[in-house]
Amino acid sequence: MRPTLTIGEFATLTHLSVRTLRRYHEAGLLEPAYVDPATGYRYYTSQQIPTAQVIHRLRQLDVPLAEIRSVLATDDPHRRAEVIAGHARRLEKELARTQAAVVSLRRLLNPEPPSIDVELRSLPRRTVAAITGRVEFGRSLAWYDEAMAELDAAFPPAERTGPPGGQYANALFTHGAGTMTVYRPVREPRASGRIEVIELAPAELAVTVHAGPHDDLDVTYGRLGDWVVTHALTVDGPVHESYLVGPRDTTDSDEWRTEIGWPVFRVTPSVGQDSGREIHTTR
Structure with a gap:
């Protein structure tokens, strides 16, 4: 009996494109529950929806693929929290650098520089x-x-x-x-x-x-x-x-x-x- 969801159905439920799901599969992040050996069609289960959503959120934060694999591979919630917190700190530093660059650029573009x-x-x-x-x-x-x-x-x-x-x-x-x-x-x-x-x-x-x-x-x-x-x-x-x-x-x-x-x-x-x-x- 095939898994419940086709890749198209799974894409609709997770708001991830079929292309993205294929890329996650190729990267070893989210493997389908079953791949038909004759057609190559991918099938997923509803239990994989939360995992897909976690991967999507982490990718939105530009978490490297290796770190995402580390998060998914461990059952230790503390280890998961450490990996995510570490990346969050890097994002905060990058945001601070970006904000500083914007402030500097505004000063440079000011047509009336202060005394x-x-x-x-x-x-x-x-x-x-x-x-x-x-x-x-x-x-x-x-x-x-x-x-x-x-x-x-x-x-x-x-x-x-x-x-x-x-x-x-x-x-x-x-x-x-x-x-x-x-x-x-x-x-x-x-x-x-x-x-x-x-x-x-x-x-x-x-x-x-x-x-x-x-x-x-x-x-x-x-x-x-x-x-x-x-x-x-x-x-x-x-x-x-x-x-x-x-x-x-x-x-x-x-x-x-x-x-x-x-x-x-x-x-x-x-x-x-x-x-x-x-x-x-x-x-």
Whole structure:
């Protein structure tokens, strides 16, 4: 006696096309209960309807076929939950990246960009505790987190004298790999593990502050770069960042403040210069 449902009937009940059901069969996700050896017709049972619907929902979420097989192959509900939860977390991260890209694109497409405040600043020579490494751009965020965690562990808040910062070689952006240095100003810098005591060279910088999440930091970089090209002479040197407020201070990304410093060459001081600082606003 043949199974209850033809492939067409099963397709109607599950809202899956015949073509999709054939593809699920070929992929080993949902095999028919019976295949007529003479005609090749596929037949299904009503008990397979929930399985078909689960597969369909998982595919709508772009769960890879291998993970779907893992979900269907186990009778352990906890294992099933782990696989699905893991993919859900990846989807949430991808959604966050997509949303950040949309925000950045809207800023770029805004025909009336907001004003940008730029400060010309002279930084003195400073001695700091730092970690330096050559890093692939794709690993830069992970490397930064690891290095900052090591610095934080070595120097508790009572020893710190200012916000953390970083210097990033141009090659990191232009060639996909370059030298990164992250540091903390502390009362008594000392070496430990990867941590070194280094002197940061004096620098002349055009500085602006990026407000909010780091996802569209590149937009602020672009606007600062445009200002520098128009108003100053650029020089070779690492880009400077100072994390006035960041993820280590608050989970509210709207409160984050990242200071970006672009190396420049100042020919003459401007009127109103005070202690090496000049404020410029463009609109």
